[in-house]
Amino acid sequence: MKRAIITFFRILQTGIVNFIRNFSISIAAIAVMVVTLTVLLLSLVVNATFSNTISQITAKIDISVYLRNRDTPSQTTQLITELKSLPNVQSVQYLDKSQVLKQYEVQNANNQQLALAVSETSNPLPATIHIKPKNLNNIENIKSFLVKPNIKDLQSNPPSYSGSLEKAINNITHATDVLRELGIVAVVVFGVICALIIFNTIQMAIFNRRDEIQIMRLLGANKNYIRGPFIVESGIYGFLAAVISVVIINSLFVTASSTLQATTLGLLNISYATSYFDNHFLILLTLQILIGIMIGAVSATIATRRYLKFKLKP
């Protein structure tokens, strides 16, 4: 056990020394890893920002069902129960005529003429049910329920679907999906390029150290002792690349929000993205470091398995 610990620290030390010694040939590997991890981090932050934008807009949208004045309380209760049981319904809120009037007065507090017109009559506003769907892209079942003849009979006017906002949300959702898919494709493509460049770097390092490796083998060094420093070296590439990528993204947001004083960049809410990045800084940094080390270590393991022949042929 003691020997295993000593060997582990020697592998670590050799890996660090080799990294310093071969820094010049590792620059390409680190650079491409920085690009990969930057794209990944940007995708994560952009995705979180878009999700927030969509949920903010979605929260403002509902379906309003206007009831007739002659509907009985039991009819209304039954309708609310049936609406709640629909699969895509998140919440149902019932407002009676007086509550609707109060809401109207609050909403039109600045328009005295409108407020006066309503107060002077005997409250023409109908009792209303507000339905919040779970997913705005899938409200067909709610629509079809509301047009059933027996349900339609309970309504004074056709329901309101906040039509224009729904369309806007559909567009944003679609754009987010496309960007998310592009992000995944970019991360995969850069990940593969990254792995290939690390393969190449490790192959060069193995070639440069072929005499040393041969001597190590002849002296009885085991596979892990020979392979370990290469894996440590690639892990260091990943660690450095992760830190650099976090610094790049941080600088990008700082520049966008302070120097350019921008709050949005196209669909991207810079303020939210910056605060999301700040609030999740440690998690994102840890995630980036783990992913970077994993890409480096896995690539080096595969490369050493491929280029360090450990099997003998008879």
Added chain:
Amino acid sequence: MILLDRVTKTYSKALGPALNRVSIHIEPKEFVIVVGQSGAGKTTLLRLLTREERPSSGKIIVGGIDYDKLKDKDIPMLRRKIGVVFQDFKLLPNKNVYENVAFALEIVGASGYEIKNTVPKVLQIVNLKGKDKNMPLELSGGERQRVAIARAIVRQPKILIADEPTGNLDPKHAWDVIKVLEKINRFGTTVLLTTHNVAIVNKLKRRVVTLEHGKIISDRAHASYKL
């Protein structure tokens, strides 16, 4: 200690066998010299013993380890039990004398204390006391070969294989190296030496195994040798 039973090694059928049904038995603490012209099969024999090659047929047993039953993952353990010295020294050029010798202990997980204690003693055995900070390029051929010997014996192996260790040395330095090998043999290590240096063979008066075209043509105790 070392047993080869009808061992054949063929690299290519067109060239014929490099070793052809070779059988040798070496007792513990023996000093055996394998002689032969270039291409006789000396290096192949040693590469089979260090498991750098597998035999095409035949049986090899070294220090009780049957090579037929040896798995690839166990080869490092075997090599830790055998010390090997090469004609071209195979020292690490970026490490000094002390570090080169310590390297053999480092790869088996020896502690810093163990290394500090052992390396100076071994350097004294090979008469390199005071040279521990020198880099390999600052040493003569004989001194470099003695560093290689120190590295080979630092783990106290029961067997020491020396492949033409005097091949690149002038007679004086060659004899210095041989004297170190004799000293190690006196401590109880089995030594297997390959050479085609007639003077050394005749002066040592040890058991001589002669190889020619991959076959043993003579195996005699206290023999002399003629080219």
